[in-house]
Amino acid sequence: MSGLTNKRIVLGVSGSIAAYKAPDIVRRLQDLGADVRVIVTDGGREFVSERSLQTISKNKVHNNLWDKEAELSMGHIEIAKWADVVIIAPASANTIAKLCHGRADDLLSTVILATEAKIMIAPAMNQQMFAASAMKDNLGLLKARGIDIINPGFGDQACGDVGEGRLAEPIDIASQAAELFTSSLLSGKKVLITLGGTREAIDPVRFISNHSSGKMGMALAHACIQAGAKTTLIVGSISIELEKRAEIIQVISAEEMYQAVMKQIDNQDLFISCAAVADFRPKKVSKNKIKKDNQSMTIELIRNRDILASVCQLKKKPICIGFAAETENHIINANNKLIKKQCDAIILNDISQTEIGLNADENEVHLITKNRTEKIEKNTKQIVAEKIIDKLVNNFFNPS
Ligand SMILES: Cc1cc2nc3c(=O)[nH]c(=O)nc-3n(C[C@H](O)[C@H](O)[C@H](O)COP(=O)(O)O)c2cc1C
Incomplete structure (x- = not known):
């Protein structure tokens, strides 16, 4: 801990x-x-x-x-x-x-x-x-x-x-x-974490985004730093203060986050993809503020690059951890994500419950690896983050 x-x-x-x-x-x-x-x-x-x-x-x-x-x-x-x-x-x-x-x-x-x-x-x-x-x-x-x-x-x-x-x-x-209580669980290790939401511009003043606060990612950052890791954060839009002991790279869109991750990924030991990255972005970004002349309007969206899957496909890749925010068929969907993205573990959030997950102060998650599924009971995001880091260390850096 x-x-x-x-x-x-x-x-x-x-x-x-x-x-x-x-x-x-x-x-x-x-x-x-x-x-x-x-x-x-x-x-x-x-x-x-x-x-x-x-x-x-x-x-x-x-x-x-x-x-x-x-x-x-x-x-x-x-x-x-x-x-x-x-x-x-x-x-x-x-x-x-x-x-x-x-x-x-x-x-x-x-x-x-x-x-x-x-x-x-x-x-x-x-x-x-x-x-x-x-x-x-x-x-x-x-x-x-x-x-x-x-x-x-x-x-x-x-x-x-x-x-x-x-x-x-x-x-x-x-x-x-x-x-005062820093441990050495991750001493000598480098950790890269993405957190927060991305903003996909529609015009100079409007964007598509989501409710991510960055709290879970920041809790993981605290836990990694406390465990002695050199920690780099790639931060989208968040509603909390930045962790000053980490190296911080701030980004806005999913594409900027992709570029920043690829620039930092070399020599990382652990990559935690905790950001709520927009799957789609508007195909065209209007140069000028869009006027409300019409009764309706359509925005065509195109797919953003999948950051976690791209990192998982690198030849020299760190241990890769993804988050799955699911509203139904939680364990099945998370297992599918683990296989499809070829990552090492998925942390499953049930976001159908409002008191945990996105933007909440508490969380309850399942850590899913190829061989097992472990539940981390409901608690503050900080305590959940520390338990996640303990389990990741046991699974991937210090297996018994
Ligand atoms: C309006 C006001 C503001 C004060 N602000 C401070 C302060 O910021 N720092 C400080 O050392 N003393 C400040 N003082 C003085 C202390 O409150 C005072 O020395 C008091 O005896 C401290 O008691 P304590 O150390 O037992 O809490 C302030 C006093 C007043 C009246």
């Missing part, structure tokens, strides 16, 4: 204006498979509601060191022992200074002293505060003690200043936490 699957993360939220981003950090950590419990300082409570954090984390939010119920079982020790990682994001200047001195005057600082877990902090403050010598010395001291600093970004600040001190992006905070 890779990512943050089954990892227990305590997120400490302190009194920075950036605390309003904490619910998003919780989501990003959960997307990678983590169970998250939140401790919010009194300062943090001024900027984000406990209710939001509780609803999103699906766990009780902790604030009070003197909580009578929790202290029956020594709540601060229980949380400190529970955590695999403690991340303070945002980390205020005050909380950072307290960590340096080993203060234990609230729940968060007490947990930090009491935990054996890895500690990461993401400072967020006004650029002048961040540039202050005291802050530099404090961060240097914490780094020397083995605490990971997630560097803030540069840019516009809530106070109107421009400079260094903006909280790192929630997706980057989650990715850095996941890096």
Whole structure:
């Protein structure tokens, strides 16, 4: 397993204006498979509601060191022992200074002293505060003690200043936490993944496309990177953020995706065709915007090249994995696709169910190879992706 699957993360939220981003950090950590419990300082409570954090984390939010119920079982020790990682994001200047001195005057600082877990902090403050010598010395001291600093970004600040001190992006905070658990399942391997939908132009403003969000492909990308693979993504239209640790090539149409794949395919060990590529494109693309003068119109479509089948026919081909999005006769259709395209495995999605598959946050798939069909039960796309990568490694790179 890779990512943050089954990892227990305590997120400490302190009194920075950036605390309003904490619910998003919780989501990003959960997307990678983590169970998250939140401790919010009194300062943090001024900027984000406990209710939001509780609803999103699906766990009780902790604030009070003197909580009578929790202290029956020594709540601060229980949380400190529970955590695999403690991340303070945002980390205020005050909380950072307290960590340096080993203060234990609230729940968060007490947990930090009491935990054996890895500690990461993401400072967020006004650029002048961040540039202050005291802050530099404090961060240097914490780094020397083995605490990971997630560097803030540069840019516009809530106070109107421009400079260094903006909280790192929630997706980057989650990715850095996941890096702590990188495995070597695919170390030394190169992986190429296509994802998202393609757009086939009708005229300069209109196109034919589909509902693909790119979530499953991006989850596979996270899983491959966590497993140590050098990962390249060929990305069509998506509704999610790009994985910064991958090499990214952005394309629009199916033909552009075909060209990009063929350019990258040499020396890849694994090719995962996860994009929802349009089978057809308009034969003619109008140079000018088409006017609505007529009551009806016909668009003639012609076939696009089949990217997966083309890669499977290469003399020197990587392990090739396709996706089959089916609405009926699922297993039969997926097996036919496996044979017809001559790929090594098909991942079957049942897209007749709206809560899984295209554009959904969860998925349930079957991994179909020549010899067997294995079901991966319904779960978040990230966990499903990690299970797919584990199974692909076992089937093709590490067969027992
Ligand atoms: C409107 C406002 C915004 C603030 N923003 C920040 C900030 O972004 N970063 C920071 O370090 N402190 C900021 N502070 C100061 C902290 O909230 C203050 O130092 C507080 O004592 C921090 O408490 P804590 O570290 O226990 O959460 C801000 C204060 C106010 C009133």
